[in-house]
Amino acid sequence: LVSLNDAVKVNMQGALSFGKEVMDTISHFMQKSPIVSGRRSMPFSRETDVLYLIIKSTYLCRDLEFCDGKLEQFLNDYIMVQTKSIEAIFEGILSQKDLGNEETQIVKRLIFEEELKKCLREIRKLLRFINVKASAGNDPYVWTELIKKISIMFQTAAIEFASKRLEGSPKDINEVKKKLKQKFVIATAIVEGKFESKLCAEYDICIKSYECTKALDTLLGSFKEMKEENVKIFIRYVSEALIESKFYSHVSEVTANELQIILNDMAYSDNVPTKEVLLTIHRTVEDRLNSLINKKHMINGRDVELVHAILSDMDHIYGKHSVDPFHTFMSSFFEWSRTGARLGTPVRTLLKEITDELSELEADLSLKLVNEVRAFLEITVDPEK
Known part of the structure; x- marks a missing residue:
């Protein structure tokens, strides 16, 4: 076992940044030609890479029509890059210790090996289950859910894995655990986004429905022509509805308090350019729409990547709806923007409908969405340490 105790002591002030080593790793294994970036510039060979050989030797798609042929290669590559990105995070932490001897270097490189093997067994079970239920091997909804x-x-x-290897005071452990969790959530989200695009661009298995992204794009885009005061009024409706919902129960007290302060400032303070803030978010949503249309995912900042991941999850959740699920709310919104009609009830109804939709979500996908939302709020609204 590799102890992270000494390795994380240097980070007890919450200074676990999203390291360049992770970005280099993801870029390196996603590109056809190796990038020139220090130790990551070494050519990658599937034939000699230990982790890749472990993945390949599992034969995940054996006797499974759902993912045979080229799609098995895609799946192996996806698992490899997820593994490599996590390995890079652990390497980045452990490299801050004096790990000079060769034996420790070998252990460090393969720190996630046993966890990978456990994941592969679970993935094989999942694939066998999907193979029985899937009507076609190229169903975009099924492949998106698998990813x-x-x-x-x-x-x-x-x-x-990391949590079991942290030692120290409860306060220090919780702070480091939070920072580590953010890194893992962001890294896995980036890889997921890249491979969703790869699946579409190279295998023509593309997301067909992205109603949540389109509705949010329309909503935020409408603020361009709206007066600042009306934008602030809209935020008041949202802020009040969130308090009545179960949303804040999913985040820490610190995050909840900070978000409420921010929303209050956006709703009432003359010093906060609320319209400008929302139009900045709109550009991020537009970026996701463009990536879906152009079949290309560009790695962005941490907050943008998390917005993309959250929207992707929400689009997937609403992917089974045959009609526009946000039509009623959008109609009420545009009526409010034209006539000044009250919007409180439509906003509360929308949040309740979303909550009901999320309550039907499988536990793992629900946890994924909660982790992403929590990480996004922590890095954007939590006070700096």
Whole structure:
């Protein structure tokens, strides 16, 4: 076992940044030609990479029509990059210790090996289950769900693996655990986004429905022509409805308090350019729409990546709806923007409908969404340490 105790002591002030080593790893294994970036510039060979050989030797798609042929290669590559990104995070932490001897270096490189093997067994079970239920091997909804389930599987394994190896005071452990969790959530989300695009661009298995992203794009885009005061009034409706919902029960007290303060400032303070803030968010939503249309995922900042991941999850949740699920709310919204009609009830109704939809979600996908929302709020609204 590799203890993270000494390795994380240097980070007890909450200074676990999203390291360049993770970005280099993801970029390296996603590109056809190796990038030039220090130790990551070494050519990658599937034939000699230990972790990849472990994945390949599992024969995940053996006797499964759902993912045979080229799709098995895609799946192996996806699992490999998820594994490599997590390995890179652990390497980044452990490299801060004096790990000079060769034996420790070998252990460090393969720190996540046993967890990978456990994940592979679970993935094989999942694939066999999907193979029985799937009507076609190229169903975009099924493949998107598979990608997401594997993502949360690795995310959870990494978080649990790290948590068991932290020592110190409860306060220090909780702070480091939170920072580590953010890193794992962001890393797995980036890989997931890249491979969703790869699945579409190279295998023509593309997301057909993204109603949540389209509705949010329309909503935020409408603020361009709206007066600042009306935008603030809209935020008041949202802020009040959130308090009545179960939303704040899913985040820490610190995060909940900070978010309420921010929403209050956006709703009432003359010093906060609320319209500008929402239009900035709109550009992020537009970016996701463009990535879906252009079949290309560009790695962005941590907050943007998490917004993309959250929207992707929400689009998937609403992917089974045959009609526009947000039509009623959007109609009420545009009536309010034209006539000033009250919007409180439509906003509360929308949040209740979303809550009801999420309550039907499988536990793993629900955890995935909660982790992403929590990480996003922690890195954007929590006070700086």
